[in-house]
Amino acid sequence: MAGIAVIGANGTIGSAVVAEAAARGHEVLAVVRDPDRYRGDAAAVERGDVLDPVNVARVAAGRDVLVSAVGGGDGPGHLALIEPAARALVEGLRALGGEAPRLIAVGGAGGLETAPGRRVWDTPGLPEAVLQIMHAHGAALDYYRTVADIRWTVLSPAAEIGPGPRTGHYRTGLEQLLVDSAGRSHISVPDYAVALVDEIEQPEHIGERFTCCAL
Incomplete structure (x- = not known):
């Protein structure tokens, strides 16, 4: 059983990660802006x-893994958090020295290679708001790739991520966009959470970005 803190635990992906980790018996701390509004599956909740x-540093202390589910899907205010959050996460973990937990950050699909x-x-025709989110995640990943003293991982979803069943099955890759047997690049939020918690339990991508897609 791992001690896991999830920043952004009230969000769509963050709440799915909390639910998946808690269902597997991990001790999960939900880190949210308003603890009074939290109704998730975490064993404990703190303001963050x-x-x-x-x-x-405070919420990460004593944990095995810190998950950052900070994304840009909630509007411009959240979009502006993505790259600065990466820097603050690393700075906070550095303050813990050798006791710093591993960091796993939710990434974006925009920087994955299609050819x-x-x-x-x-891709032609992408809305400007979508492009801004993609490039913000790209800037965060560029920053993480300069960090050698923190054990970090970024998990990028498929091109499409949204509601759907938890099948427990998915494919993984590194820099190339993945597609399923029908040529579609997609994954459900619950299966993305499965992939992330699998990575917590069986680390295979420390110091790199990887991606996941439905079969």
Whole structure:
């Protein structure tokens, strides 16, 4: 059983990660902006600020893994958090020295390769708001790749992620966008959470980004 803190535990992906981890018997701390509104599956809940390294260090202390489910899907205010949050997370974990937990961050699909020299964000016709989220996640990943003293992992979803069943089955890859047997790049939120918690339990991607897709 691992001690896991999930920042952004009230969000769509964060709540799914909490539910999956709790169902497997892990001890989960939900870190949210308003604990009074939390109704999830975590064993404990605390107020948190992902942009405050001191707060990051406090909620991460004594944990085995810190999950950051900070994304840009909730509007411009959240979009502006993505890359600065990556820096604050690393700074907070550095303050814990050798006792710092592993960091797993929810990433984006925009930087995945669709062909040599082309990425998802090069697809014609993408809305500007979507492009901004993609590039913000790309900037966060670029920053993580400069970090050598923290055990980090970024998990990028398939091109489409949304509601759906928990099948417990998925494919993984590294830098290329994955597609299923019908040529569609998608994964349900519950199966994304399965992939993330599997990575917690069986680490295979420390210091790198990987991606997951439905079969």
